[in-house]
Amino acid sequence: MDATTIEIRGITKTYRLGDVTVDALRGVDLSIASGEFVAVMGPSGSGKSTLMNILGCLDRPTTGSYRLDGQEIGTLSRDGRAVIRRNKLGFVFQGFNLLPRLSALENVELPMVYDGTPGSIRREKALAALSSVGLADRAHHLPSQLSGGQQQRVAISRAIVNTPSLLLADEPTGNLDTATSDEIMGIFQRFNDDLGITLVLVTHENDIARFSRRVIRFRDGLLVEDAPVTGRRTTPAQGGTAG
Amino acid sequence: MNLLSAAKVSFRSLRANKMRSGLTMLGMIIGVSAVIIMVAIGEGANQRIAAQIASTGSNLLLVLPGSTTSGGLRAGFGSTPTLTLGDAKAVGKEVPSVALVSPTSRSSGPVVYGNQNWSTILQGVSPEFLEIRSWVTVSGRPFTQQEMDASAKVCLLGRTVAENLFGEEDPVGKIVRIKRAPFTVIGLLEPKGQSPNGQDQDDTVILPVTTLVKKLAGSAHSGTVGALLVQAVDGDRVKEAEREVASLLRQRHRIGPGQDDDFNVRNLSEMLALAETATRTMSLLLGGIASVSLLVGGIGIMNIMLVSVTERTREIGIRMAVGARERDILSQFLIEAVLLALTGGAVGIFLGAGGSILISRFAGWSTEISPGAVLLAFGFSAAVGVFFGFYPARKASRMDPIEALRYE
Numbered sequence: 191m192d193a194t195t196i197e198i199r200g201i202t203k204t205y206r207l208g209d210v211t212v213d214a215l216r217g218v219d220l221s222i223a224s225g226e227f228v229a230v231m232g233p234s235g236s237g238k239s240t241l242m243n244i245l246g247c248l249d250r251p252t253t254g255s256y257r258l259d260g261q262e263i264g265t266l267s268r269d270g271r272a273v274i275r276r277n278k279l280g281f282v283f284q285g286f287n288l289l290p291r292l293s294a295l296e297n298v299e300l301p302m303v304y305d306g307t308p309g310s311i312r313r314e315k316a317l318a319a320l321s322s323v324g325l326a327d328r329a330h331h332l333p334s335q336l337s338g339g340q341q342q343r344v345a346i347s348r349a350i351v352n353t354p355s356l357l358l359a360d361e362p363t364g365n366l367d368t369a370t371s372d373e374i375m376g377i378f379q380r381f382n383d384d385l386g387i388t389l390v391l392v393t394h395e396n397d398i399a400r401f402s403r404r405v406i407r408f409r410d411g412l413l414v415e416d417a418p419v420t421g422r423r424t425t426p427a428q429g430g431t432a433g
Numbered sequence: 434m435n436l437l438s439a440a441k442v443s444f445r446s447l448r449a450n451k452m453r454s455g456l457t458m459l460g461m462i463i464g465v466s467a468v469i470i471m472v473a474i475g476e477g478a479n480q481r482i483a484a485q486i487a488s489t490g491s492n493l494l495l496v497l498p499g500s501t502t503s504g505g506l507r508a509g510f511g512s513t514p515t516l517t518l519g520d521a522k523a524v525g526k527e528v529p530s531v532a533l534v535s536p537t538s539r540s541s542g543p544v545v546y547g548n549q550n551w552s553t554i555l556q557g558v559s560p561e562f563l564e565i566r567s568w569v570t571v572s573g574r575p576f577t578q579q580e581m582d583a584s585a586k587v588c589l590l591g592r593t594v595a596e597n598l599f600g601e602e603d604p605v606g607k608i609v610r611i612k613r614a615p616f617t618v619i620g621l622l623e624p625k626g627q628s629p630n631g632q633d634q635d636d637t638v639i640l641p642v643t644t645l646v647k648k649l650a651g652s653a654h655s656g657t658v659g660a661l662l663v664q665a666v667d668g669d670r671v672k673e674a675e676r677e678v679a680s681l682l683r684q685r686h687r688i689g690p691g692q693d694d695d696f697n698v699r700n701l702s703e704m705l706a707l708a709e710t711a712t713r714t715m716s717l718l719l720g721g722i723a724s725v726s727l728l729v730g731g732i733g734i735m736n737i738m739l740v741s742v743t744e745r746t747r748e749i750g751i752r753m754a755v756g757a758r759e760r761d762i763l764s765q766f767l768i769e770a771v772l773l774a775l776t777g778g779a780v781g782i783f784l785g786a787g788g789s790i791l792i793s794r795f796a797g798w799s800t801e802i803s804p805g806a807v808l809l810a811f812g813f814s815a816a817v818g819v820f821f822g823f824y825p826a827r828k829a830s831r832m833d834p835i836e837a838l839r840y841e
Contacts, residue, residue: 243835248753287751300755304752309438
């Protein structure tokens with residue numbers, strides 16, 4: 191297997207807003223190897239969200255090449271990208287984005303509903319994913335019955351349930367207090383360390399970025415800094431029950 | 434995503450908005466029940482007409498003797514006895530489009546039994562008559578060809594005559610006197626009720642035409658009959674039979690080209706066919722008007738689905754992010770719309786059936802719930818769901834996941 195998960199060459203992204211064209215990305219090269227933990231930083235409008243959308247196969251670049259596990263993504267159809275998202279990617283959002291009418295367990299089952307996994311296996315895998323974030327006992331709660339930290343843990347379970355090649359987290363701690371944020375970051379670290387899941391995380395906060403191993407910074411659509419993390423943070427109580 | 438889990442997802446989201454789903458279904462319920470009731474009323478009317486046709490006999494021609502002109506005074510049809518028993522036999526044997534023929538002669542007079550008497554219509558016919566009119570005996574038997582050939586003094590009583598002379602007693606085997614001559618009652622006819630023009634068809638006595646002509650009607654027109662009742666082979670050949678009977682009779686009566694017929698062939702089925710066409714048009718019209726309300730119900734579904742799609746933009750975004758393809762989203766919303774339409778349709782069918790029964794009970798209209806109409810209404814509701822659900826569902830499936838996730 192190719193050790194390089196993500197291979198990006200000369201990616202640009204141009205939006206047209208009426209008569210104005212906005213260059214969100216202006217030629218980005220980036221390689222992320224399997225098992226890396228990368229924090230993406232930069233001010234608003236720097237292009238980091240656009241990069242995340244492209245990495246997450248929600249959008250495609252205007253020009254340039256994006257290979258995920260050696261497969262060219264840029265030219266895939268909408269449905270082709272949906273299948274990639276289903277099989278190879280996991281998303282964690284700032285706003286959790288759980289379906290409010292489904293229980294925690296059903297939310298975690300969602301990606302498998304679309305790949306035709308039989309119900310019993312779906313349930314089993316979803317429960318295992320919830321257990322891995324310490325939420326097995328909340329499986330049948332609705333999102334509204336869970337705290338913010340717990341909801342984000344459900345969202346993480348949903349993201350990893352299909353054992354993705356790449357986990358993308360867009361400011362996953364943006365809505366959480368410091369203690370809960372640290373706890374969530376501990377979970378990410380554990381998945382990265384123990385299971386070798388490749389992680390790309392967008393954050394505004396240096397404290398959060400220091401949980402990763404490598405920080406890249408964007409400014410005006412360009413990658414301006416790419417450096418390993420010094421003084422990496424770890425949490426002792428990883429995947430705890432508090433929330 | 435398989436169909437079952439898609440249906441489950443759809444069912445849950447419908448249940449989450451009970452009030453809204455219920456009101457949307459109401460449109461379908463009203464539409465479908467209106468269609469069912471209207472079609473039931475139309476079908477009921479059709480069946481009544483069909484029953485009348487059945488009681489008269491189908492594909493019938495009546496041949497009446499011709500008119501004569503004497504001294505500038507034109508008598509009506511039937512005034513001159515030109516039709517004979519021989520004509521009846523010939524029509525039956527020689528015209529291929531004719532199935533059955535019965536000569537008929539009418540007279541009237543009192544029928545006496547014991548100290549009871551009853552004046553009624555005496556119909557002299559051949560054994561084919563009962564078959565043509567699809568009439569059967571409820572007790573006893575019809576008379577035979579032998580009895581006709583022998584001008585036997587046997588008769589069949591209609592229900593009204595039997596009730597007036599015999600009460601509850603079984604008349605079969607009894608002797609009645611018709612115009613003083615003794616006749617053996619050999620059968621009691623099944624009650625037929627009123628004819629389309631209000632006559633009591635059971636107030637009659639039926640006997641062999643030969644007996645009537647020779648022994649009751651006097652000797653004046655011996656060998657001639659009042660009319661011929663002709664049944665064509667089937668409905669498509671009535672016109673053909675009409676032509677062929679006329680040409681045979683012209684030949685038999687030696688009527689040269691250019692001369693007027695001395696008989697007249699009438700198509701008895703035409704009036705009823707006309708009535709049938711009228712009710713059929715009526716029921717189509719009623720069904721058509723009711724279908725408009727189905728259409729309105731469908732628009733209601735489309736409206737609510739559009740609202741629902743907009744409301745659930747974020748849900749759609751999330752589903753897309755975790756890997757739902759266009760067709761997954763499309764089928765989810767399409768199934769939702771079809772489920773709405775079908776549930777509404779099913780409830781509408783029950784309400785419509787109930788309504789039809791109530792109408793026939795309280796308004797006294799005959800209604801007939803046809804399985805065809807029920808199936809059609811159900812299929813139509815599914816089609817309405819697909820048709821009106823498709824646009825909103827496609828709109829949902831074409832959403833940009835990034836935009837959808839950002840939607841507040």
